[in-house]
Amino acid sequence: MSEVHSSKWLYIDVGNSRTKVAASDGTVVRVLGCIDTPEELTPWLEGVEAVLVASVGHDDWLSGLQRLMGRLAIPLFHAEVQESFGSIKNCYDNPLQMGVDRWLAVIGAAQLTDTAFVVLDFGTAINVEFVDSQHHYLGGWITPGISLMYKALFGGTSKVRGNISEHAGLAPGTTTQKAVDAGCLAAALGVLEQASVQGSKMAVNPTIFVCGGDYPRIQSLVRTKVQHEPDLVFLGMQKYLEQIRGQTD
Numbered sequence: 689m690s691e692v693h694s695s696k697w698l699y700i701d702v703g704n705s706r707t708k709v710a711a712s713d714g715t716v717v718r719v720l721g722c723i724d725t726p727e728e729l730t731p732w733l734e735g736v737e738a739v740l741v742a743s744v745g746h747d748d749w750l751s752g753l754q755r756l757m758g759r760l761a762i763p764l765f766h767a768e769v770q771e772s773f774g775s776i777k778n779c780y781d782n783p784l785q786m787g788v789d790r791w792l793a794v795i796g797a798a799q800l801t802d803t804a805f806v807v808l809d810f811g812t813a814i815n816v817e818f819v820d821s822q823h824h825y826l827g828g829w830i831t832p833g834i835s836l837m838y839k840a841l842f843g844g845t846s847k848v849r850g851n852i853s854e855h856a857g858l859a860p861g862t863t864t865q866k867a868v869d870a871g872c873l874a875a876a877l878g879v880l881e882q883a884s885v886q887g888s889k890m891a892v893n894p895t896i897f898v899c900g901g902d903y904p905r906i907q908s909l910v911r912t913k914v915q916h917e918p919d920l921v922f923l924g925m926q927k928y929l930e931q932i933r934g935q936t937d
């Protein structure tokens with residue numbers, strides 16, 4: 689394992705809105721940034737021993753990445769949802785149906801607590817994961833993320849029109865734009881509140897982890913006790929790669 693710990697790995701998280709990249713030397717995960725095309729990885733690939741990709745986005749992106757890694761002869765691993773990871777048991781009926789970003793966030797969060805926990809990822813979708821004190825993943829919720837809520841309103845009504853905005857406040861709106869802004873934030877905050885209620889049915893005071901690109905939009909309005917861990921998916925990827933490298937070494 690000492691060989692694995694001294695090497696440099698790259699992690700790629702392909703979401704439905706954007707692709708995030710991080711690097712790790714086996715101990716610390718460092719987020720490098722977001723990219724639009726696989727070629728933009730090039731400056732970060734020097735000295736990289738292996739790349740792990742987790743994708744819930746477009747397959748085209750993966751084909752481009754495969755070609756690039758093939759050209760550079762860098763091993764590329766694809767993260768997949770498993771029936772279990774260490775002591776974490778996946779109770780999804782068909783784990784292959786589950787988004788791999790969700791599973792990796794669960795694996796990442798499990799490194800940070802021994803108790804029951806809930807994960808909320810405020811990305812394109814807001815997905816919520818429930819894990820009990822035996823670290824059994826019980827399943828979760830998938831709801832539209834804040835930007836998707838705006839798009840659903842603009843696309844599914846005749847008269848609600850406006851922009852996806854950066855406004856942060858819950859005061860009753862006196863224009864269509866303000867009403868939509870406050871309403872979408874209230875809906876996202878409501879998911880958090882209900883996740884806390886549901887989580888406390890599973891255990892007393894489960895840790896509530898939050899992450900995702902939209903979390904900063906609601907952060908100042910959150911009254912529930914949460915632990916903000918923006919890099920949960922990458923933490924999960926680090927553990928995951930350690931496991932598969934252990935199997936293949």
Ligand SMILES: Nc1ncnc2c1ncn2[C@@H]1O[C@H](COP(=O)(O)OP(=O)(O)O)[C@@H](O)[C@H]1O
Nearest residue numbers: 703704705706810811812813833835900901902
């Ligand atoms: N530069 C950006 N590009 C895309 N989305 C962004 C950006 N900055 C903030 N966001 C917000 O973050 C959300 C995406 O969060 P993220 O966690 O990256 O999602 P995903 O994993 O689904 O791609 C978007 O819905 C958007 O509202």
Ligand SMILES: CC(C)(COP(=O)(O)O)[C@@H](O)C(=O)NCCC(=O)O
Nearest residue numbers: 703704744785786787811812813815
């Ligand atoms: C729920 C998701 C859309 C979240 O994607 P994201 O917001 O991170 O882009 C993704 O994990 C997914 O496509 N899941 C497949 C269905 C499932 O998890 O059951």
Ligand SMILES: [K+]
Nearest residue numbers: 809811813815
């Ligand atoms: K998400």
